[in-house]
Amino acid sequence: MAKLMGKDEMRRALLRLSHQILEKNREIEDLVVIGIHRRGVTLAERISKMMEEIKGKKLPTGTLDITLYRDDLTRIAYQPMVRNTNILFPIDEKKVVLVDDVLYTGRTVRAAIDALLDFGRPKKIELVVLIDRGHRQLPIRADYVGKNIPTSPEEMVEVRVEELDGTDEVLILKRI
């Protein structure tokens, strides 16, 4: 087990991501933030808050559960808990900032894009991830990356957040 990020590094990475998003999206009128359950939701809330502090304007922020859009439901022993998707604003013609903790195979993001398109037709979707660990199985890439980390498929990258896990850190673990 190795620690890739601690509390401070994580905060700095998120702040840097927030600035990068705002640099590319100077007009924030049509910007919305959506986090993918579960850690992506927490990170989306933080990024949204940071952007609010920078710009002085609250951005619509929602949560997305991709369970019903997974491509592996026929392969798993029993289904994961379906969590609430909470997007209480229209995403038609909006620029959606989609947030997840780790980008790996790209399958979660594919499911998330499909799910989002069932809510409307955004003008654009941009992907933000805290960690990109490589090994894509689909042609998907992130627009903003907190940290690129070379990994082997035998390893697991775990993002822990204060709200759910009691601490802010990113760990790399051997798969058991």
Place this chain on the structure above:
Amino acid sequence: MGFKRKDLLGMEDLSKEEILFILKTAESFRAVLERPIRKVPTLRGKTVVNLFFEPSTRTRMSFELAEKRLNADVLNFSTSDSSVIKGETLLDTARNILAMKVDCLVLRHPSPGAPHLLAKKIPVSVINAGDGAHEHPTQALLDLYTIREKKGGVEGLKIAIIGDIAHSRVARSNIWALQKLGAEVRVCAPPTLIPPLVEKMGVRVFYSQEDALKEVDIIMMLRIQKERQNTGLLPSLAEYIELFSLTEERLSLAKPDALIMHPGPVNRGVELPAKLADGKRSLILNQVTNGVAVRMAVLYLLLGKS
């Protein structure tokens, strides 16, 4: 926790935790029904057969819609156009359908226990959509969902079920389910429509609606089958209406915020007057909407895995 069952046969053998898990899952599907695109790809490639050996409009439509909203392929089969009239047994019918490679059977059958028999004999999921006067689990689940939605919970509520308790699978499933979630259940009907030993299920029996309604939070009216009055169980429909129809006066005996439910189809003027059925305190159409979400949750929990 996950839901590890192959089948949904009744409320009697479900645990409180399992019931709450289904209801929690249904919340997400209820939200899907409010989206611009009311459909998710979850069960694509799965085939569900609705096998109905009894007439049904709303339950079959609700299941079919739930299946379609989940992107499953749907096959409808009912007795009127089936080979059952040519003498095929239930098990043969089921095996023949299975030979066509399907993933789930939704069964409505006049014989109590029919889905249980099928579930034991065949490897695919079986959902009980009503077996005789025995159980109708998805109706109880949608009733629970509706009560929780409106009252915030079920625990501690007083609930009166009024009408033909003896012949009602809706009553039976609800009695099990409501009590598991901590409600106090009362049943009320003329003595001929109260099944013997129903007290053993833990409910209080009332023969007067005035007594049954005192201080209740929810009133569940059951459909009176008009055919019943030819069997000698009811002296006359007029007498039943006189004594057991819900009136505004009787409703005033319940809690001021008491709500009215009915599994449908409603006999207007028999179980309750149109004014109450269409009134602010009626949850009848909420029940119908929630039925689709609850059935989506059940289908997902049974089929959304290998």
